[in-house]
Amino acid sequence: MKKMLALLLAAVMVLSLVACGGQEGSKETTAKTPNTDPAATTVAETEPPRPAGTIELVWWTNYGEKNVALLQTTIDKFNESQSDYHLTIEYQGNANELMAKLNATNKDGLPDLFNHAAQRIGTIIDVNYLAKLQDYIDKDPDGAAWTKGTYQALIDAYSYEGKLVGYPNGYSYGVVYYNKDMFAKAGINPADIHNMNDLYEAGKKLVDGGFCKKAIGFHPSGYYANCMLAYDPVDTFDAKNGMDGRVTKCLYMDGGDAQKAVTAILDYYKKLYAGGYGVPYGANWNSEVVPLIASGDCAMGMGVISQANNLIKNIDGKFKLGVLQVPAATNGTETAGKGAAIGGTGIFMANTGDYWKMKGAYEFIKFMAQGEYTSNFSTGTGYLACSDAVYQSDAYQTYIKDTFPGIQDIYDHLKVADGSAVMPFNGVVTEIENQFKSAIEKIAADPSLDVMSVQKTLYEEVQDAIDLYNASNPVK
Amino acid sequence: MMKPKTKKKIKDRSAFIVKLLIGILFMLPIIIGLLFSFQTETDLVSYPLKFFTANPTLEHYISAFTTIPILHYLKNTLIVCVIAITAQIVFSSLCAYAFVFFDFKGKEFFWNVVLACMMIPGEVTIITNYVTIQNIGLVNTYPGLFITSMIGGTSIFMMRQYYKSLPKDFKDAATIDGCGELGFLFRVATPLSIPTISSLAIYLFVHIYNQFFWPLLVANDDKMRTIQVGISFLVTSDVTDYGRILAGAMVTILPSVLIYIFGQDYIIKGMTSGGVKG
Missing domain, CATH: 3.40.190.10 (Periplasmic binding protein-like II)
Structure with a gap:
């Protein structure tokens, strides 16, 4: 009976696939299959009657x-x-x-x-x-x-x-919002914040100096980590981050600049949460982080520029709001932060x-x-x-x-920004962001964790996603 | 020494308090949602949040009703629910009756097929079903919305379990009195299975009413949207108007809650009837 049932289910599956294949040419499904010819144009050569x-x-x-x-x-x-x-x-x-x-x-x-x-x-x-x-x-x-x-x-x-x-x-645009008045009182020049270590030092100074209770809160997403890496700038995947062809390798553990940059990001969160300087990672941006910034209990917030209006509304003129782009992961090169992710x-x-x-x-x-x-x-x-x-x-x-x-600072940067900030370009960007977020969550929840072991897990998960994507979407 | 009566009273009251606390715990998200839906936007973004406000307002409810056609979405949802539930009850009753009272070749095999269908998660078949619906031209139609909910393994299973619990004497007595199969089904079995059918209907209502991804796939046009899809339109990733979303959510859950409140006796009877032997 079990054999018969298995056969029947297999037959039903085959029949349903046949039924769903469509019978007419016009009913071609658009399921995510690679183009057979990526260079093919979709514009008709001759104009049909309107x-x-x-x-x-x-x-x-x-x-x-x-x-x-x-x-x-x-x-x-x-x-x-x-x-x-x-x-x-x-x-x-x-x-x-x-x-x-x-x-x-x-x-x-x-x-x-x-x-x-x-x-x-x-x-x-x-x-x-x-x-x-x-x-x-x-x-x-x-x-x-x-x-x-x-x-x-x-x-x-x-x-x-x-x-x-x-x-x-x-x-x-990935940004760090900051309390301009508080920065001025603490004698911090936001223009000096170029990388994640600078961001940590600024936050530490603010909290240790008694200017606020928490240094920074986060809109929890792995997107910001990709921005930090892009600003270094460092390729974290082969084929020039995917711009020169299909990505096959994640470079988070390559022993070179990419590995160092990822370590610097995770290390930032480790130090931040070990010192108790950060609003718990994963706190809701709108209902928890924004009110803390607006009340002056928290000095900074890492989010996206489209969250500005809500933040301004909550601050309600209590202080001036400044904004700077997400810092680079490390201070490794002269071009750090000169791009625009x-x-x-x-x-x-x-x-x-x-x-x-x-x-x-x-x-x-x-x-x-x-x-x-x-x-x-x-x-x-x-x-x-x-x-x-x-x-x-x-x-x-x-x-x-x-x-x-305050947004003028961003436009001043955009006017001179070069094309050096290249975000990963591949079919698994969503998985990369999710895995980065998960790695940061782990470190933030338990700063005693070894950064390298978290980074290794991050690398393995992202590499698996790339392998799976390439196996299911072969280049023709 | 404490009297047994007093001891029992204390035990009953303690049990009641524990049950009450557990009940409140389960209800807490709804209670919080309800309380917050009457707070002003300023109260909702204040820190720390307060359960009660000195300035309750209906502004979020007015805004939710004027921003999206909630009543139209509710109408669409109810049309889908009524047709799908009616179809499921009819089909599952007939199917279950056959499984219990008829002997036919391959009975066990087909029963296994029904059980196998119950074990396949809906998410697995949703895209395949969507492609089929497109191929037969049912996108943006009511039939497209309810066709995949017209029959289900769980319904057949529930009705079969109930019919199996019916004493055989009922069937014998009905046959002696001149009842045929259909006569027994409609005059005896169905009236007796009202609690099971009601319980099934409530279960199906909640299930179909809460569907999100299927109606999102099938209905492109706003006119065909169901309430769950319509209400999600109030949410934008970067801009969140919590008060209005909560007000919309409170309106959305109201039918489900009412159905549960008024049908709770049937749910209990229906769930337990299958397990009682005559």
Whole structure:
């Protein structure tokens, strides 16, 4: 009986796979399989006849109500500006849920546009539901003129093999918020904080000097560790962090600069929590860390720039808020901290195979890149301006002047930032962030742990993830 | 020396207090959510947080109702629940009846198939089901939302266990009185299984009502969204309006809580009836 049951279950599994394979060519599933030819263009060589009437476009997003409301203003302006296309934005769960849905959706069910995290572009570069933006720029008589003024760090981050694959619509940035008044009283110059050891010393001085109870609180995420490593700058994976091809090796235990940098990060947390200087790692940013900073009990907070508005609201003018970029892991090289590690969310075109819809999607991205239409998103969310046009807009300048003067320091850095801060570019960035977060949690909870043993576990978990990804996504 | 009556009284009261404390412990997240949903945003971001506020407000409830169409989402959810639950009860009753009262070839084998289905986690089949739903064109439709919930191994199992507990004499008496199989099912077995059916319905309601990922996959359009998906729209990773989220969550859990409160007797009867031999 057991044998029969096993056979039956196997038969059911085979039948269900056959049933789900789709019968028509148009119903090609977009499951995450590598493109057979990554260089293949998704733009049709000849223009098919245009369908009559307004073409409906759909944008799948992971943004919630508040951010969608801000984006809706841009969408409304786009819809009003012409009658060829009409765009609707649809919420599809959080970032992971949206990705799962995209991965499982048939080609003819795909949206025309979708959001994806900037620092995780490596996880979608191989999928066949992505239409690369550069293909459309190359066919555009105006070329890439509309991207002029977009910060180079963003252009670099959204490019693969020198070609733009998507465009930023929310520029997040890993930062350390600090109490400017407290720093001044303690005689600490924030410009002297270049690496994690500097950050530790500053925090120690503040707590030991009785200026505050805790030096720093964290928005718990492994993303910040990748920023620290990028600012060193050090390649933590082979193939130049994935920019020159498929990543096969994690370098966290290579005995060289990458290993030292990872050790420096973990060592920072060990010292911080051994001395009792940190707000417990894992504390909720909004409900626990922010109130501590706002009350002056905690001097600093490591988070992302889009959390600024909430922090400013809570501080309510009690002191001046300063902000500096996440420090480099070590002080190993002269270029430390000269790059601009990116974060946030971008907008991407889906490869629906529908010429006119894809053209419409491209037109919207071009429209959105104009500063006057998107400055409200940056001011409303706290995300950095993605381009000089947005930065220079009246609305954004008013935001800097009236709401957050401290943010000017970040823009001063962005103006001179080079392309040295390269975040890992591969299909397992989510796992890397999760494993880093887990390693920091372990050290923070028990500072007596040996850093090297935690680092070794971190390395093994990340290497396993890379091996698994490569085994299931072979390069063709 | 303490009288036995007094001793029993103390024992009962102590047991009651322990049970009450355990009950409060389990209810605590809901109690905290409820209390916080009436606090102002300023109170909610103050440190340390307080359970009670001097300035209770309904602003979060008003905001939740005006920001998203909660009632429309509830309507969609209820449509899905009613159809899926009705279908499951009908199909599982018929199926379970066959397993208990009929002898047929492969009975044991098919029963094993039902048990095997119960052991496969829903997450394993969800993407396959979604691809199938797309291929048959049911994305963004009510049938797409409820079709995968129309039959389930657990329901068949529960109904079978109940029918097995029915005394054989009932069937014999019904047959002597001229009842056929359908007559016995609808006139005798089904009326007697009302507690089990009610318990099953409540269990299914809570299960289907709380579904999140399936309705998220199948319903792209806001008009087809169920309450669990709709309420998650209030959450944005970087911006968190706790008061409104809590208010939305309180409205969302209300139907489940009411169903449990009014149906608790049936749940207990239903869960225990299968184990009682006639």
